[in-house]
Each structure stands twice: as structure tokens, then as C-alpha cells.
Amino acid sequence: MGLLGTGILKGLSVTLTHFINTYLEDFKYLGKKAGIEPRPLRRQSPKNYGLVTVEYPKERLPLPENFRNIPFLVRDSQTGEDKCTSCGICAKVCPPQCIWIVRTTDPVTKRPVPAPKEFYIDSTICMNCGYCAEFCPFDAIKMNVEYELSDYGRIKEMILDKERLTKPDTYHAAIHPTDWAREQAEKAAEEEKKRQAEEAKAKAAAAKAAATPAKPASTAPQPPAAPPQS
Amino acid sequence: MAETTPAAATPTPTKPAPKAAPAAKHTDKKPAGTLATLTPEMMVVQQHFGEALIQPAPYEGFLVTDPAKVRDVALFLRDELGFETLSNQTAVDYLAENAIEIVYHVSHIQGGKPLCFKTRIPRDESVAVPSLTPVYPGAEFQEREIYDLYGARFSDHPDLRRILMWEGFNGWPMRRDWKEAYYEGDTKPFDSRWPGGNHKLAEERVPWADNINLPPGFDPATYVANPDGNIYESMLEGGNGHDLEVPPLDTGADAVIGSSSGLKTDQIIVNMGPQHPSTHGVLRMVVRIDGETITDLKLVLGYLHRNHEKIGERNTWLHNIPYTDRLDYICGMANEMGYVIGVERMMGIKPTERAEYLRVIMAELTRIQSHFWAIGFLLNDLGAFYTPALYFITERDLIIDLFESVTGSRMMCNYMRFGGVARDFTPEQLARARELVFERIPRAIDELERLLSDNEIIKARTIGVGYMSAERSIAYSLTGPCLRAVGVPYDIRRADPYSIYDRFDFDIPVLYGGDVYDRYRIRVLEMRQSLRILEQALNQIDQTPAGDIQAGKKAYNHRVPAGQTYARVETPKGELGFYLVSDGGQNPYRYHVRSSSFINLTSMREMTIGQKVADAVVILGSLDIVLGEVDR
Ligand code: SF4
Numbered sequence: 001m002g003l004l005g006t007g008i009l010k011g012l013s014v015t016l017t018h019f020i021n022t023y024l025e026d027f028k029y030l031g032k033k034a035g036i037e038p039r040p041l042r043r044q045s046p047k048n049y050g051l052v053t054v055e056y057p058k059e060r061l062p063l064p065e066n067f068r069n070i071p072f073l074v075r076d077s078q079t080g081e082d083k084c085t086s087c088g089i090c091a092k093v094c095p096p097q098c099i100w101i102v103r104t105t106d107p108v109t110k111r112p113v114p115a116p117k118e119f120y121i122d123s124t125i126c127m128n129c130g131y132c133a134e135f136c137p138f139d140a141i142k143m144n145v146e147y148e149l150s151d152y153g154r155i156k157e158m159i160l161d162k163e164r165l166t167k168p169d170t171y172h173a174a175i176h177p178t179d180w181a182r183e184q185a186e187k188a189a190e191e192e193k194k195r196q197a198e199e200a201k202a203k204a205a206a207a208k209a210a211a212t213p214a215k216p217a218s219t220a221p222q223p224p225a226a227p228p229q230s
Numbered sequence: 231m232a233e234t235t236p237a238a239a240t241p242t243p244t245k246p247a248p249k250a251a252p253a254a255k256h257t258d259k260k261p262a263g264t265l266a267t268l269t270p271e272m273m274v275v276q277q278h279f280g281e282a283l284i285q286p287a288p289y290e291g292f293l294v295t296d297p298a299k300v301r302d303v304a305l306f307l308r309d310e311l312g313f314e315t316l317s318n319q320t321a322v323d324y325l326a327e328n329a330i331e332i333v334y335h336v337s338h339i340q341g342g343k344p345l346c347f348k349t350r351i352p353r354d355e356s357v358a359v360p361s362l363t364p365v366y367p368g369a370e371f372q373e374r375e376i377y378d379l380y381g382a383r384f385s386d387h388p389d390l391r392r393i394l395m396w397e398g399f400n401g402w403p404m405r406r407d408w409k410e411a412y413y414e415g416d417t418k419p420f421d422s423r424w425p426g427g428n429h430k431l432a433e434e435r436v437p438w439a440d441n442i443n444l445p446p447g448f449d450p451a452t453y454v455a456n457p458d459g460n461i462y463e464s465m466l467e468g469g470n471g472h473d474l475e476v477p478p479l480d481t482g483a484d485a486v487i488g489s490s491s492g493l494k495t496d497q498i499i500v501n502m503g504p505q506h507p508s509t510h511g512v513l514r515m516v517v518r519i520d521g522e523t524i525t526d527l528k529l530v531l532g533y534l535h536r537n538h539e540k541i542g543e544r545n546t547w548l549h550n551i552p553y554t555d556r557l558d559y560i561c562g563m564a565n566e567m568g569y570v571i572g573v574e575r576m577m578g579i580k581p582t583e584r585a586e587y588l589r590v591i592m593a594e595l596t597r598i599q600s601h602f603w604a605i606g607f608l609l610n611d612l613g614a615f616y617t618p619a620l621y622f623i624t625e626r627d628l629i630i631d632l633f634e635s636v637t638g639s640r641m642m643c644n645y646m647r648f649g650g651v652a653r654d655f656t657p658e659q660l661a662r663a664r665e666l667v668f669e670r671i672p673r674a675i676d677e678l679e680r681l682l683s684d685n686e687i688i689k690a691r692t693i694g695v696g697y698m699s700a701e702r703s704i705a706y707s708l709t710g711p712c713l714r715a716v717g718v719p720y721d722i723r724r725a726d727p728y729s730i731y732d733r734f735d736f737d738i739p740v741l742y743g744g745d746v747y748d749r750y751r752i753r754v755l756e757m758r759q760s761l762r763i764l765e766q767a768l769n770q771i772d773q774t775p776a777g778d779i780q781a782g783k784k785a786y787n788h789r790v791p792a793g794q795t796y797a798r799v800e801t802p803k804g805e806l807g808f809y810l811v812s813d814g815g816q817n818p819y820r821y822h823v824r825s826s827s828f829i830n831l832t833s834m835r836e837m838t839i840g841q842k843v844a845d846a847v848v849i850l851g852s853l854d855i856v857l858g859e860v861d862r
């Protein structure tokens with residue numbers, strides 16, 4: 001141990017460095033980075049050794065794509081239909097059991113129809129675990145990125161019904177581009193498979209019926225569905 | 231509490247699980263499941279005590295047939311076989327067999343698998359089990375918890391009071407037939423949600439209606455609670471936990487006793503907390519002080535109690551993963567890792583290579599950010615308000631930014647799955663992790679040391695404060711950095727290796743001071759070792775195929791074969807264990823969390839007696855507890 005007080009001085013040099021760094025970083029930012037990298041992002045990057053404060057709500061950090069908060073239901077904007085089939089998997093995997101679904105029954109046959117009549121999520125209980133989105137086999141429920149959710153009431157405001165839960169798939173595509181690309185690729189692959197199967201069928205039928213050389217049924221390969229512009 | 235229908239206990243056939251065979255009921259078979267084979271160590275015990283007393287238990291360990299003899303057996307295990315520390319003690323309610331089983335896990339401090347033994351008592355509270363506190367003082371809180379939640383009594387326990395529930399609570403909440411106030415069903419998923427499609431708000435279910443059981447003659451309108459009477463009385467009496475003598479407090483007319491300074495002073499009882507930042511949450515310390523010196527201390531816990539274990543038994547196996555995040559909410563992913571390893575062991579599956587690496591990376595990053603947090607707030611407790619804490623929170627934030635971008639959440643990550651993890655790192659995320667591990671964090675740790683390690687004020691406040699010897703620490707079942715700060719190299723990653731830690735080259739640092747200063751320094755050393763592991767893991771992970779993160783098919787309705795396991799991992803706070811019992815169904819039959827924060831607190835009393843009041847806060851800070859894990 002050296003002279004009494006040297007340890008403290010050493011420590012104070014660290015705080016002084018932080019102090020100086022803050023101004024240096026701001027100076028650098030003014031120099032060339034302004035306009036290229038938004039200030040909040042730069043402040044929270046591992047390269048910054050100065051002050052880290054982001055002045056929320058004036059400044060906001062961009063959210064990572066995986067960020068998850070209360071889920072929403074996806075509506076297919078091409079067909080205008082909800083993607084949910086009321087299979088109930090999300091309600092079963094939900095740990096706090098905050099999803100409840102009323103199934104639709106066909107008025108004539110009294111058999112269940114694969115579309116929910118009611119779909120509720122109690123957002124005060126939802127623990128944002130993401131299981132529902134992870135296990136839904138139809139990509140019908142996804143996690144949202146909204147986080148400013150305070151409101152004045154507990155029941156009308158916080159128990160979300162189907163109306164308030166549903167969002168168009170363009171919204172989903174906008175906030176989850178990677179996930180959306182995967183979905184589209186899967187869809188395209190599926191369509192391609194269907195098309196091939198159909199083609200094979202057509203060919204077989206043609207070969208069977210044909211005395212004359214059959215012209216190939218629908219030859220032009222369909223372009224894979226492009227993601228709609230968000 | 232009135233005994234409710236026994237039918238309520240069997241894992242229920244109320245769910246519409248597709249092609250659900252009537253849920254397996256192990257509760258009906260006579261000895262539950264297959265009997266364990268005795269290991270050589272157990273044979274020695276059997277030879278010593280005879281076959282009548284020591285028998286193989288179902289699935290794991292041995293059964294002490296006469297509960298009155300468990301202390302003798304424990305003494306033999308400790309003194310003859312060298313099982314120096316009691317890792318875990320808990321109970322299981324076998325309702326159908328009308329038995330409460332007390333389960334003990336004891337460990338060698340040099341490492342190795344824990345040894346399990348059990349004993350059984352009838353559910354009617356007629357038989358008391360001898361308390362193990364004279365053998366293992368670390369049993370004190372654990373036995374109080376068992377008493378509190380299961381109603382099993384322990385004879386010769388120094389202070390057998392409720393610990394998590396309040397003093398006036400009626401009933402034993404962890405028993406299988408006990409129903410909570412908003413009881414809906416024994417097991418999730420509830421039919422009412424799907425296909426039922428209905429749900430009731432908690433507010434709509436009248437809490438004082440038939441869902442609640444009041445003791446006979448109890449009228450809530452006229453009841454005046456005096457839950458603290460007992461604790462104050464016990465403080466006045468002094469008495470001893472273990473071999474710690476505390477003289478009684480004279481409260482007579484001339485209630486003065488000579489203090490060490492020669493002055494005649496009053497001893498008074500003061501409450502610290504529960505609502506105070508220095509208690510790291512909601513913990514209450516009742517201290518008896520003589521001037522500034524603490525002469526006795528008792529902890530009042532349970533302000534954050536939500537019966538995590540009961541919720542865990544209602545949940546399905548999968549549901550529990552996000553709940554474990556909420557135990558020690560600073561290190562969510564370390565808890566998840568312990569739980570999934572336990573369930574995987576019972577299901578007999580192994581995660582993929584890449585998933586193993588991702589788990590280790592996450593667990594070690596968690597350790598670093600937790601230690602940053604712990605040190606920052608230890609400094610707060612010392613009175614260095616927020617400058618150091620904020621510097622370290624900055625570093626921690628960079629780590630949890632990474633967690634957020636990978637898992638979607640900063641703290642409640644819900645990342646591990648049975649047989650894998652939820653998401654892979656993208657190349658950018660791996661690059662960010664490397665930037666942190668190779669550049670940012672090493673610098674930050676250097677800076678932390680420059681800022682603190684030589685500071686004379688910190689040294690004056692911490693060196694020699696809160697000392698506890700190695701022998702006492704082991705006896706108190708202390709684990710984690712606090713144990714390693716007194717020279718015991720006990721770390722589950724080496725003592726009972728799990729996951730792929732055996733592949734990495736790292737050391738278990740030890741220091742010998744055993745005081746607050748060494749508990750601070752050991753955390754710094756551990757962060758450096760974690761960085762070593764991370765460097766290796768981040769270098770090796772590229773050899774595993776990207777995207778291969780889930781073994782087998784992803785499922786949500788797991789059935790875990792009947793059996794039981796005690797899985798433990800080294801979290802930043804110490805040994806975290808999950809004692810799991812399955813009856814072959816979709817829900818755990820028993821889900822117990824051996825939480826290190828809770829058990830580490832057992833030693834707090836002995837550490838603080840004789841210290842100054844201001845130091846009690848610092849000692850608590852050096853133990854680094856998280857109340858979410860203490861109270862569960
Ligand atoms: S959201 Fe998905 S999982 Fe839930 S009911 Fe609809 S289709 Fe099934």
C-alpha cells in the first residue's frame with residue numbers, strides 16, 4: 001500500500017476520464033458522425049466511453065427485431081381473412097393462461113369452424129413470454145413491439161378482444177422483416193410443391209388421354225409471391 | 231385448514247390432452263416407481279445401521295425408515311463419510327400414500343454427485359422429525375420453510391416459526407390438497423380457456439367466498455394481527471441458534487446492562503426495512519442493538535412470496551421456463567439453464583452442440599452482468615451513491631442489449647427450451663458478443679479495479695467486516711462467491727459438472743479473507759474467469775452448424791417419464807438446484823427450487839452479531855441476494 005489516499009486519487013482519475021470522455025464523444029459526433037448514426041444509438045454502443053443517457057421520450061432507441069411485448073393477431077391482407085384457425089395451441093401453451101378463445105360453430109352442421117368467434121388476451125396477465133407466437137402452427141399470432149401501454153382502466157382497456165388484437169400482415173412484415181421473409185419463403189415453397197404435384201397430375205392425365213402429344217399444362221412457373229410493400 | 235377431498239390431489243383427468251391416456255398416477259402404486267440401487271456409499275450406511283433402517287428409496291437415494299433416526303444417519307454421513315454440507319432439504323406430499331417425505335441432499339465439499347436420503351412421516355402432524363440444525367446449521371431456514379409450507383414438524387429446531395407465510399396463516403400451502411384463493415384447477419392448461427372460451431377476472435371471483443378457508447371462530451372483521459409478537463419475544467429471550475449463544479435481554483425496571491465501553495446502555499430492538507433500498511428489495515431485519523453494535527439479528531422474509539413452487543406444480547413442464555426467469559430476475563437465463571437441465575435429465579434427451587455453446591455463452595454473460603450489478607450496489611450500500619453503480623450498470627446494459635436482441639427481452643429472456651434454445655445468434659449478434667467479450671468488458675473490469683480496489687475508504691469499511699470461517703460457511707450451506715471468498719473452491723461447474731463446462735479451461739478463484747472485501751474481489755476474479763470461458767466458447771461455436779439449436783422436434787406438450795432428479799447449476803449467487811418429481815404426466819408432481827439467496831441468508835445472523843449497524847447493510851450487500859429468489 002502506497003501513500004494514504006493514492007487509491008482514492010486513482011479512483012478519481014477514472015471518474016475524471018468518464019467526464020472528459022463525455023465531451024470528447026460529443027465533439028467527435030459533431031465532427032463527422034452527425035446525420036450518419038443517430039445519437040441514441042451511438043451513445044449506447046460499446047464504442048462509447050462517455051455518458052450513455054438517451055433522452056427518452058425525446059430520443060428513442062430503435063428496438064431489435066426480436067423484441068417482444070403483448071401479442072397481436074395477423075390478418076391476411078390479400079384475402080382479408082384472419083389467419084387464426086382457433087386450434088387452441090396458443091391458449092394451451094400460455095403459462096399464465098391469459099388467452100381464451102370462443103370457437104365458431106357452423107349454424108347448420110353444428111361442427112366447429114376453423115375461425116375464432118372471440119379471441120381475448122388479458123394483457124394485464126400476459127407475461128410476454130412469446131410462447132403463443134412461437135408455437136402457433138399457422139403464423140397467426142405474433143409478438144408486438146409497442147411498449148407504451150398504460151391506460152386508465154383495467155377491463156375495457158386492458159382485456160384485448162379480437163378487434164383490437166388484429167393487425168394486417170403488412171404491419172407484421174414491417175416490424176419483423178426476417179420472420180416475414182421466412183414465412184414467404186415457406187409459402188412459396190409450399191406453392192411450388194403444389195404446383196409441381198398438379199403438373200405431374202396433369203402430365204399423367206395427359207399421357208393417359210393423349211393420342212396426340214399433349215401440350216404441357218400451365219407451363220410458366222409462378223413467380224414466388226413477393227412480400228407486399230410495407 | 232379443513233382437509234378437502236383427496237380426489238383433488240391426483241393429477242387430474244380434466245384436460246383434453248389429445249389421446250390422453252388417463253394421466254399416469256404414480257401416487258397409487260405402493261413404493262412409487264422403481265427402487266434405486268444403493269451406491270457403495272449407501273451400502274456403508276446400510277451396513278452400519280442395518281437393513282431394517284436403511285432401505286433403497288424409489289428412484290433415488292435411500293430411505294431412513296424410522297424418522298427418529300435421521301439425525302444419527304446425518305451425523306454418520308457428515309463425520310464418517312465426509313458429506314460436509316447440506317445442499318438441499320425439502321419435502322414432497324404423497325397424498326395417496328398419506329405420507330410427507332422429507333428429502334435431503336448432502337454433498338462433499340470437494341465435489342461429486344450429491345447423496346440423497348429421505349424419510350417419511352404421516353400427514354397428520356403426529357410425528358416430528360429431529361431437526362438437522364445441530365448437524366448442519368444450514369438446515370435452519372430450509373426446515374422452517376418445510377414446516378411453513380408442508381406442516382412437518384422438526385424437534386429441537388432453534389426457531390421453528392413460519393418463514394414465508396405470515397404468522398397467522400392457516401393451512402399448509404404446498405400440500406397437494408391445499409387450494410389457493412383463486413383456485414381454478416389442479417393443472418394447466420385449463421379447459422375453461424380453450425375449448426371453453428371463458429375466463430373470469432380475479433376481481434370477479436369473490437375472495438371471501440367458498441374459495442377461501444377460514445379457521446373456525448375466525449372473523450376477519452374483528453381480527454387484529456399481532457404477527458410480530460413472537461419474533462420480538464424470541465429476540466428478548468436471546469437463546470441460541472446452533473452453538474451461537476445470545477444472552478437474554480433484561481427488560482426489567484432497570485434494564486441496563488454493561489456494554490463493552492463500560493457505559494451503562496439500553497439494548498433496543500430496531501426494525502430495518504422492509505421498505506428500504508439498502509435491503510435490496512423487501513427484506514426486514516429485526517436487530518437488537520447495544521449502542522451501535524448488533525447483539526442479535528433476525529430476518530423476516532416472505533414479502534415477495536407468491537408460492538412459486540405451487541404455481542410450478544399447476545403449470546405444465548414447458549410453462550415453468552419463463553417463470554424461472556422471475557426467481558432471480560437479475561440472472562434469468564442462469565435459472566432457466568438449471569431447470570431445463572433437470573427436465574432434460576429426466577426425459578433422457580440432450581441438447582445439440584450449438585445449443586450447449588449458446589447456453590454457456592448466455593450463462594457466463596449473465597454471471598458477468600450479475601457481478602457488475604452486485605458490486606455496484608455493494609458500493610451503494612457503502613455510501614458511494616450511484617457513481618460506481620451507474621458505471622457498472624452501463625456495462626451491464628450492453629450485455630442485456632445483446633440479450634434483448636437475441637431473445638427479445640432484456641431480463642425475462644425465456645430462452646432455453648428442452649433440448650435446445652429458442653433462437654440462434656445471427657452473425658451480427660455473434661460479432662457484438664465478441665466485441666463485448668474481447669474488448670469492452672475486459673477494459674471495464676480493469677477500470678472497475680482502478681476505481682475501487684485500492685480505495686482506502688472501501689478498504690477501511692470492508693476489510694474484516696462480516697467474516698465467517700470456512701468451517702462455519704460450509705456448515706451453513708453457504709455457496710457461491712461468498713464461500714469461495716473464504717478459501718473453499720466449491721463451484722458446481724467443477725464440483726458436479728453439467729453442460730459442457732468440462733471442455734473449457736478456467737480456474738475457480740479462491741481468496742482467504744472471508745470478509746466483505748474479499749467477497750468483492752472474488753467477484754472481480756470470477757468475471758475474468760467467465761471471460762476466459764466466453765473467449766473459448768465464442769471461438770469454438772463456429773465449428774457447430776448454425777441454426778442447429780433444437781434436438782428433436784419442437785413440442786409443447788411434454789410428458790416427462792416418472793422419476794425424480796436434483797439438478798443443480800452454479801448461478802452468480804451460488805448453487806441453484808431444482809428438485810423435480812414427475813408422475814409421468816404433463817405437470818410436475820413436485821417442483822422445488824433450492825435457492826442460493828435464501829439459504830445464504832441463514833448465515834447472516836452469525837456474520838452480523840458483534841458488528842455495527844451500518845455494517846449489517848454492507849454484509850447483506852456482499853451476500854448479493856435477490857428477493858425474488860429468496861421469497862419465491
Ligand atoms: S393464434 Fe395460432 S395457435 Fe392460437 S388458436 Fe389461432 S391458429 Fe391456433
Ligand code: SF4
Pocket residue numbers: 070071090093094095096097098099121125126127128129130131132133
Ligand atoms: S406472450 Fe405468453 S403470456 Fe402472453 S399471451 Fe402469449 S403465451 Fe400468453
